Amino acid sequence: MSDGRIPVAVLGATGNVGQRFVQLLECHPWFRVAELVASERSAGKTYREATDWRLSATMPESAAGLMVQGYDADLQSPVVFSGLPGEVAGEIEQRLAARGHAVLSNTSTHRMEPDVPLLIPEVNADHARAIETQRKNRGWSGYIVTNPNCSTIHLVLALKPLHDAYGLEGVLATTLQAVSGAGYPGVPSLDMIDNVVPYIGGEEEKIEVEAQKLLGGYDPAQGFQPAAVVFSAHCNRVPVRDGHTECVSVKLANPATPEEIIETFESFRGRPQELGLPSAPPQPVIVRREPNRPQPVFDRDDAKGMASIVGRVRPCPLLGSKFVVLGHNTVRGAAGASVLNAELFKVDGLLPV
Amino acid sequence: MSDGRIPVAVLGATGNVGQRFVQLLECHPWFRVAELVASERSAGKTYREATDWRLSATMPESAAGLMVQGYDADLQSPVVFSGLPGEVAGEIEQRLAARGHAVLSNTSTHRMEPDVPLLIPEVNADHARAIETQRKNRGWSGYIVTNPNCSTIHLVLALKPLHDAYGLEGVLATTLQAVSGAGYPGVPSLDMIDNVVPYIGGEEEKIEVEAQKLLGGYDPAQGFQPAAVVFSAHCNRVPVRDGHTECVSVKLANPATPEEIIETFESFRGRPQELGLPSAPPQPVIVRREPNRPQPVFDRDDAKGMASIVGRVRPCPLLGSKFVVLGHNTVRGAAGASVLNAELFKVDGLLPV
Amino acid sequence: MSDGRIPVAVLGATGNVGQRFVQLLECHPWFRVAELVASERSAGKTYREATDWRLSATMPESAAGLMVQGYDADLQSPVVFSGLPGEVAGEIEQRLAARGHAVLSNTSTHRMEPDVPLLIPEVNADHARAIETQRKNRGWSGYIVTNPNCSTIHLVLALKPLHDAYGLEGVLATTLQAVSGAGYPGVPSLDMIDNVVPYIGGEEEKIEVEAQKLLGGYDPAQGFQPAAVVFSAHCNRVPVRDGHTECVSVKLANPATPEEIIETFESFRGRPQELGLPSAPPQPVIVRREPNRPQPVFDRDDAKGMASIVGRVRPCPLLGSKFVVLGHNTVRGAAGASVLNAELFKVDGLLPV
């Protein structure tokens, strides 16, 4: 069973994000899914029995036979990926961190806490240093690291190089979000066939505050300092399975032409690319030059779902520049983000292994 | 056959907008569909034979038996509604106006010309005066009056009361547009199932310039003066049959609270309401207070598709205020707009009858 | 408040079918919605507060202010329409029937019981006689009358004239059913976008047995005698909001040509048509002659949703004849069916008023 790979646990393993963790980790070179955790309804069954697998015809064989454990399980894996529902995540993740596990969480619960890194390796890898303060503050042998909301992550991946190059002052983002972001059963089909829902509870606020934390600084003495960039989001649910589309207008301190912005997007690289992390996309931001791209059904799986795809870079009469960004919301926007964080931590010697 | 109602012709009668004209005029108290015009492929057939009716189970009986005429028909009706495709509209509409017809056009061709009114009766009824200049300039006995693009009209209906009350400085609008706006066959289903297309050719530019003309002034000496409001639009096609949803952020010269803005929307009335025009909605802008409305499938037919439905009025961290506006794109956004223009002209004695 | 119309109660008033009852009864000439019943979650709220209205922009004003009562309410209305969920319907409906109410139920619970009429007024109006036996058997002063499953009703409306004219021997029906048939929240959008679910729990069995009861006889001495017709159903859920499409092949004892079958469909009339009941469609079965009709989005609202729309009548190489039938599943397929039953009972003096 042991093959030299680090055993990991997946919390919320039967849900949409949990299934994506299992899928992404199936052939991972460094990590091996060893433990699966879900609610009491699933505990005691095999993963095959407990799960209505919805990512492809059949679930990975390696996971199918594992026994699902309940939320109070005494886990052995040093690394824990969490796709838990928000309402139960808090306590469970804290308990595991206290016991020494590295908890890489996709859940929103701890994201904005003052000693919890909210991390995108290409954007703010240095925020990882906050785990030292976190451990000290809380007396934990492990820690919690979070990744942003599925809309925030693709927005910020695109904004980071612009912020570095031209200085962001304001951002207006309107999202057209896929239904997989709401989990399963999630959005009723009577709300989606021939329809748009111009509201996703809490989503606009998450984007507005998470983006500021991500683009801001970290200092052990003073903690996180949000970036002085004003964000405004309009969030919509649309009849798309996977892939969030975002229409973005930006105000730059030093205005740039579309050609300059495209060049800035395309030359952007971060630590995952420098380190050649297994899940890193070769380019974090891919630019499409066709007038009508990116589109979710065609582009969401580009770079295995780990990149943000930008298109339609053009002047904005009001704010200066505008563009469209698309990204896979359950790969780079959720499970893949946590996995990339874990890969960075492994290289940086931060995993408890 | 004559029942005292004014006989009207519908150009482009077999298309999406043409069908909507026929439907809206079926029981109109003032107008009677007397002539139907379409391309040579349909000419010489009855409307029933020529048309793949797609608005309900069966087409209005009164229209079904009419013989469709070709583009070069010598029309008898004083009033002509045009839902012609842009590529043929120019010449045909001009020829008819020259011959004395009142041409009420939904086509974009003439909208931005310096002597052609682009009209929303609640917004800029006084622009109708430009038809005098138009006739003089062109030596026509008739005239052309246009209504705006389907996205522009609902946006501007919502913006007009805000502009009057608080002074608009800038507007950022992101649209989620229905497929009926693209006509038939229009958008292929392979581009819409499980997808969003973040681009509609020419649409963003139309919104940006039409809105300025609509909110601007008119003076016989100086012509149209565009409003000094900066507009920026992001346009998307989404898998919705009818009803355009628009996410709007506005910068006001005199900022207002959401409560004030809601009050301003709800108290807005225009000449159609004062005059009690047959197709006028009781309230041009209806406000929904639920957190997740308006939605196309539920709200597009409110007020028989003739009103703009607003919701989610709230502060915008970047521009000051934001909200969602939804409207039926082929009723108030197209055929219904032309019909309301004709009703206004009748009351004002501007129809050649 | 009293206007001479019979006060009625709606059970399960906040659900999909309950909302349809409220909508259909809004302007009913004989019945007036006086009481609304739903689960304890809604009891004590006004209908407006308790209900997420999903049939149009706004709910009927007359119902909006009514106070919703709980399942154990002591109802005053002599006539009760039930759109209760199956798991609670049994006991509640029985209690009300025992107390003297006429319970017209859309729920499946009692449909196949040996003393409960399963009724389509055009098909088996004489089955209503079973309520005498029912009252005697059960010692009730009221009674329960049911209408069939949403797929069964449109299938049987189309089959009845064929059975009478040519003798049915076998029927194979494959359904493509709308999501509104599953209630709300019902089918998750992750199961419907870009997908078909070839299974609806219990549906095939319902069609197979209900159709036999409907086409069979009733005799007070011997009860219901199922028709000797073999039915086989394949049921599918498809991404359609309203309107079930059914592909039907039939084996007739006396084979008929498509022209004869069309003539048989079109000349079919039943007691609702003879009596001119308010909700009766002029023709129970409407035939479309276009090669590609009926289609749900265009035809489901024909005859206000109360007729079955047939098309593509043609020979079946295997069974003899085949055709497509479409019907609105929550109007004639649910609430409208119960209302029509009540109208028949009123004329026949069977209502407790």
Place this chain on the structure above:
Amino acid sequence: MSDGRIPVAVLGATGNVGQRFVQLLECHPWFRVAELVASERSAGKTYREATDWRLSATMPESAAGLMVQGYDADLQSPVVFSGLPGEVAGEIEQRLAARGHAVLSNTSTHRMEPDVPLLIPEVNADHARAIETQRKNRGWSGYIVTNPNCSTIHLVLALKPLHDAYGLEGVLATTLQAVSGAGYPGVPSLDMIDNVVPYIGGEEEKIEVEAQKLLGGYDPAQGFQPAAVVFSAHCNRVPVRDGHTECVSVKLANPATPEEIIETFESFRGRPQELGLPSAPPQPVIVRREPNRPQPVFDRDDAKGMASIVGRVRPCPLLGSKFVVLGHNTVRGAAGASVLNAELFKVDGLLPV
């Protein structure tokens, strides 16, 4: 450029099926795409310029730079795959066959001709012998081999083992077909959002006659003898991108239980499996045991889209047995079928190389 693989041409390369050929052949071990042919509109452009690639984010690099040739091109590749539109296929395919090319065609034009094999390697590999007669009859140095319609192929893959084991007498199949089967632009989205179209021109007839040819015999003296099995099809278009679902009832000469039928499906193997052809699925028919599978969005890509997925095997009250079969319509249902035919011919020494 030459790497030992056989150079092949793709006709109709820019269309839906043509794109699928290019995708499937990208890494093929035996064939290499050397020539691309499309209409004059595309001729003279690179494939990248000429094609609106719709299968994934980016087209295969190896094809992108090839120059597209017109229909009258003088091709060098011995093997030609055809995804031509029916209206032009006839003459072009014949001209190429006459000149010595092996034409493997997905187009319907020649399928039912008395000397043209209609081939599924698992079903009727021996029909390939008809190419000798074809060459002799027509004086050609090459030949045309066809594969069936996208619905027929998955139906017949499932029926073949049943026919061999139990003797088919009658088959009733109702299809729910994906829009990709209609090409691009194909089905308008106004015909698919919230809708079903219960008609596909010519499709029912194709299924009924092609299936008989496929399950029938071939004898050089007497030609093709259609199987004495009666087929009846109902064809529907549904809002699904890829993957045709078919509800099938069968009458067997020797009735079998569901368990026996499942065992028969699962043990079915054909020549592609025996020979281990590169595109052969390990099992031509895969059986799902869940009550609600197969479903297009989850199962169409199973076995890389080359297998037929069966589920819901159960008794049919009318015909004896019923089940659901699903298959990818542009992989095994179109391009993949032609490729598998070519692989069989290579092993059998029938390719002109």
